Amino acid sequence: MKYQTTVKNLGAIKFGSAKFEISANGVDWTDLGAMRELVFEEMSERSEISADNTGPILVGIRDHRVQLSGNLMEIDLANLNVIRGGIDNYSAVAGTLVSGATQDFASGQWGFNDPVAVENQNCDRSQLTINSVAGSVDGALVENTDYFVGVNENGVTVVTIIDSATVTTEDQTMTINYDYTPCAKKVLKSGGKMELSSFYARFTNTDEEDKMFRITVHKAENAAGIVINYQPDEGEDPDMIPITIIGRRDNTRTAGEQLFTIEDEQGVS
Secondary structure, rough: OOOOOOOOHHHHHHOOOEEEEEOOOOOEEEOOEEEEEEEEEEEEEEEEEEEEOEEEEEEEEEEEEEEEEEEEEOHHHHHHHHOOOOOOOEEEEEEEOEEEEEEEEEOOOEOOOEEEOOOOOOOOOOOOOEEEEEEEOOOOOEEEEOOOEEEOOOOOOEEOOOOOOOOOOOOOOEEEEEEOEEEEEEEEEEEEOOOOEEEEEEEEEEEOOOEEEEEEEEEEEEEEOOEEEEOOOOOOOOOEEEEEEEEEEOOOOOOOOEEEEEEEEOOOO
C-alpha cells in the first residue's frame, strides 16, 4: 500500500475527553466532575453585502458565538447555581461537626511538594482544621515546617508535605487527622429572578505527559433549563442533567480575542 503522506506533528492528534470547569472570575475554577458527551461548537452566520452588477462587496460573519454542552452526571446544586447564572437562591445547611476523622495516603499516593486533597470538606468550603499529620516512618510532622495546609482553586483543602529534615522518605504512609462539618443538605430555590449573570467556562484535555489542550470561553451564559433524565431502578446508568452553555463576545476584550482562547501544549514541536 502506498501512503499519501506522513504524520507531521503527532501532538496535534488529540485523544480523550476533557475536564469541564466554570468560574465566576476566571481565576478560581470549579470542576463539574464526571460528564458524558462533551461537545464544543463554534457558530456564526455568514454576512454578505452585494450589488446588482458586481460580485460580493463585503463578506464576513455575524452573531459569532460558541456552545459547550454535555451530560452532567454529578448533580451538585452548588455547581448548578453557578451554571444557571444567579436566577436561583442557593444555600447549604451545615450538619454536625465530625472530630478526629482520619485519612491515609500510602506510598505512591503522595509526594514531596505535591498537594493531596482531604476527602471530606466543610459545608461552607472553608479551610479544614488539620489536627495532625504523621508518617508511618517519621512519626508526627510539624505544620509550616514539614507540611503546609491550604485551599486549592476548587475550594478543596489540601495538605502539601515538603522534603524537610523530619520527613526522610516518600516510602511511607501519611495519616491526616482533621475535623470537618459536612452539609446536612443543599437547597436550590428558583422563580422570580430574570437577569442572567455571565461566567467563564473551559474544556481542558490533558495527555499522559500532563500537557494540556484547553479552550476557554470568556463570557458564558446558561441556555437550558433543568432536565433530569431519571433512569430505571434496575438500570446501570445514573440520572443525568444535560447542560448547554452559550458563549458570546466580551466586548471589553481586544477585538479578535473576545469570544474564546485555545491553548495547546500538546502540539508544540
